[in-house]
Amino acid sequence: MRVTQSMLTNNMLRNLSNSYNNLDKYMDQLSTGKKINKPSDDPVVAMKGMNYRSQVSNVEQYQRNISEVHNWMDNSDSSLGEATQTLQRLRELAVQASNGTYEKGQRENIAEEVDQLKEHLVEIANTKVNNKYIFNGTSTTGTEQADGSYTKPVTVDNNGIVTNVSANGEAVNIEVTNGTKLQTNINPANVFGTQLFEDIEALSVALKSDNPDAGMQTAITNMDTHIDNTVNERADLGARMNRLELIEDRLASQEITATRMMSDNEDANMEEVIIKLTTQESVHRAALSSGSRVIQPTLLDFLR
Template identity: 25%
Template sequence: MRISSFMYIEMMKKSFQDSVSQLFDSQEQLSSGLKINRPSDDISAMGQILGYKVDIANTTQYQKNISAAQSFLQTSDTSMSSVVENLQRIQELMVSGVNGSTDAAGRQNIAAEIATIKESLYSLSLTRLGNRYLFSGSQTYTASFALTGAAASAGGFYTYQGDSTQTSVNVNSTAQVIENISGSDAFAFSLDTTLSIRLTTGRFAHYIPTAGPSNSNMPSAIAVNISNSSSPTAVSLEQVSFSNYMDMVNIIETAFNKDDVDMINAMMKPLLMSLDKVVTVRATIGARLNFLQQTINNNDNNNVDQSTYLSNAQDADIAKVATDISKSEVALQALRQSSAQVMSQTLFDFLSIR
């Protein structure tokens, strides 16, 4: 087979193009620090790289979600800690208030302190993080509670304006965490069945679950009936009801002002149940915070792994790239020299004189 000058030229041209292209690719990797700069370089590897980048971006967003949820829960826990302190102080005052050494004037003094605690509880129910109310369920831009009607001491009561919706945030690809505690959980407890206890005076206190106020989103309320009978359906000597801690404390305050020892004794049971509920709520918050911290650690580890995989898939080996550039430049120079020799020959160089 005869090789023409045209074929020589085509082969040299292709060799030049291949060498220049290889040199360009190596120089691009050196300048970008990446061994894959476009999908056409390696479609399969580019797919892996995009997958790693998506995973890292998602994990970064999960960490932001967790940080926001932690702030929400930690602030909620701080508020609930204060609620516990306030309820415990009321318990101390009630114990001392029914002591035989405390007279009507002393109970009125106690009532004044309880009124202050009631306002503190109301303030805690309106806790905000930024401009979001913590205890309003999904209605985070609506005040959790509002004083309805007259002042509480004059027959007004506190109504819940939020809802019981639980708001969740994604913390990894498979898990969500509830970040809020609704006001119906944080500032109220419910009863499944009627409870009855005997008071020190021989009368009975009956605690009956009822429907919540019609103008409130509280799902339930508790009626407290004092009677001479052990039967909850007997005629009541006194009857009150409440759907949240502020209303409950308001009843206690009124009982102290009226020197109503029976009602003070009767309200001790709901107060203790309130303390139990708040402790349970704090335990729930603590469990969520612990899970969030564990998830942060897992996400951090996952991000490190994904970043390592991404680096292995896309980062260029600079030392190898520099060597490849050197080799390409030498090969290109040799090609130039050899092509100059071949191209300089003519037909006369192949003729012989006999």
């Protein structure tokens, strides 16, 4: 095959172009820290990267869901703790008032505290977190009325009498991992039901009556029942909180694994890239030097 000057020149230019492309690739890897900068650089790496990113994105979304569940459960647990203390105080007052030495005025003072504690329980039952009622099931904005308006789960009149208890007992389930949904709320009917407020109002009425002794033992028994109901509901919530912590730990491990796999797939080995870049620079200089010898002098070079 006859080799011409044009062939030598074209080969030199093509090799220089390839050398520039390699320099550009290594410079991009060095500046971005990534093996590829567009899918066409390596379709296999790009496809795996999309899968790994989806895994990381899913884990991050579940972690955000878990944060919402934590917020809901922590506030529910705190509120149930307050409710338990309030019920225990009501029981103490009933035991105290069962002492036959108390005069009517003293019993009325106890009744005043009972009424205040009842209002406190109403406030707990109407607890809102992030503008949502946490003890109203799926009706987090309130209980819808026939006229389209919304009311609190527990409503009272101007005299402090509970007029309506309409707590929604439907479970609020949030997905915390793939295929696993966790109930975030309690059943408010087991704690803040109509019977609770009727029993407290009955205690208050008995304390204000002329013969309160007959109602005190019943009130003590009722308070014991409500305390047990609240403690049991809180125990069930605590069990779910413990499970949530286990799921959270597992998600943290999955996040570390998925992030590492994504990094191994996409991130460039900087030491290797620097070595390749340095080597390519040397190759490029050698190509330029050899290229200068390929371009033969012409008659014009001698006529200068």
